[in-house]
Amino acid sequence: MTRRRRRSVLILVCGVVLAAALGLVLSAMRDTIVFFRSPTEVASQKVAPGTRFRLGGLVEAGSLKREADGKVAFSVTDTGSTVAVRYRGLLPDLFREGQGVVTEGVLEPDGTFRADTVLAKHDETYMPREVADALKAQGRWQEGGAAAQGQPGQGQPGPVSRTAVK
Numbered sequence: 001m002t003r004r005r006r007r008s009v010l011i012l013v014c015g016v017v018l019a020a021a022l023g024l025v026l027s028a029m030r031d032t033i034v035f036f037r038s039p040t041e042v043a044s045q046k047v048a049p050g051t052r053f054r055l056g057g058l059v060e061a062g063s064l065k066r067e068a069d070g071k072v073a074f075s076v077t078d079t080g081s082t083v084a085v086r087y088r089g090l091l092p093d094l095f096r097e098g099q100g101v102v103t104e105g106v107l108e109p110d111g112t113f114r115a116d117t118v119l120a121k122h123d124e125t126y127m128p129r130e131v132a133d134a135l136k137a138q139g140r141w142q143e144g145g146a147a148a149q150g151q152p153g154q155g156q157p158g159p160v161s162r163t164a165v166k
Contacts (some may be wrong), residue, residue, distance in 0.1 A: 034104060038134035039081040042107070049109040055083060056102040056131040064097050076101060076113070078131070080138050085113045092120035102128050 001009075036054040037047065047053070055076055063075035072087045074097075085103055095101065095118065105115035119128075 036102075036130040038078045038131070039076055039083040040078055040134070040138065042083055042113075043081040047107050049107050052104075052106050054102055054104045054130075055085070055113050055115070056100070056128055056134070057083075058131075059095070059097045059099055059101050061097045076103065078134050078138065083113050084111070085115050087115040087118055089118075091118055095120040100128055100131050102131065 034052055034054055036056060037045075039055065039057050041047075042055065057076040057078040060075040060077045060082055063073075065073045067073075070088055070090070072089075072091060073084065074087075075082045075084050077083075085105075086108075087103070087105075099120065102119040103113065103115035104117040104119075105113055108114050
């Protein structure tokens with residue numbers, strides 16, 4: 001083999017190995033990437049059942065129902081649409097109606113969201129950035145408050161209480 005031919009073969013082999021490694025990384029990431037959606041996006045985009053995503057909004061007042069076996073049912077709303085949520089496990093201590101929440105799970109065929117993770121805010125002015133952006137996009141965000149001023153701990157991402165059941 002000539003020197004030029006060896007170099008070409010080496011470059012070709014390196015390209016094939018690099019493409020294979022990139023394919024494996026992308027394949028592995030496909031199962032771990034979770035997209036955020038608001039209840040209005042879930043209703044308007046016709047999300048396929050079994051799709052894993054994060055659902056964020058406000059816990060609808062009067063929707064929280066607890067069962068003896070640890071199951072919890074509540075509704076998440078962005079004031080435009082509402083999605084029923086089922087969860088089994090302990091909720092964060094600060095979880096309550098009318099507060100911001102982000103849940104992670106899958107959409108059932110009947111339109112109910114089955115959550116396996118519930119994230120709740122830590123102070124009364126915190127709103128997850130994705131939820132605030134969704135409310136702003138719908139024109140339902142109130143400007144001029146502490147959250148709009150960007151003060152630390154008020155409207156800015158901060159610590160969240162996390163409960164997960166696998």
